[in-house]
Structure formats: structure tokens, C-alpha cells
Amino acid sequence: MPNKVIRCYCGFVAEGDDGQLVVAVQGHVREVHQMEYTREQVLAMAEPLD
Numbered sequence: 001m002p003n004k005v006i007r008c009y010c011g012f013v014a015e016g017d018d019g020q021l022v023v024a025v026q027g028h029v030r031e032v033h034q035m036e037y038t039r040e041q042v043l044a045m046a047e048p049l050d
Helices: 018-033 039-045
Strands: 004-007 013-016
Touching (some): 013 018, 018 039
Antiparallel strands (some): 004 013
């Protein structure tokens, strides 16, 4: 069950545990925004899922 969420300003939403979020968001920002985020950067953006 997902326990955190990250919402990108472009509308992309990722839900999951820490590992799932890191994989999803790193792939998203690389493909869509041509950026690289570290694990720490991704997890700093995560919010608890209500």
C-alpha cells in the first residue's frame, strides 16, 4: 500500500514507498524534464499519503 506521494508541477503524481518513489520520480524527471535527482532530493519532496 502506498504511504507517500510526490506531485510534480507538470501534473505527474507518484505514490508508493521510498524505493518506488525514487525509481518513479528519477525516471520522470530524467525523461520529461532532462534533470537528475538524487535519492535524497526525491525523498525530501515526499509527503505522507492521507
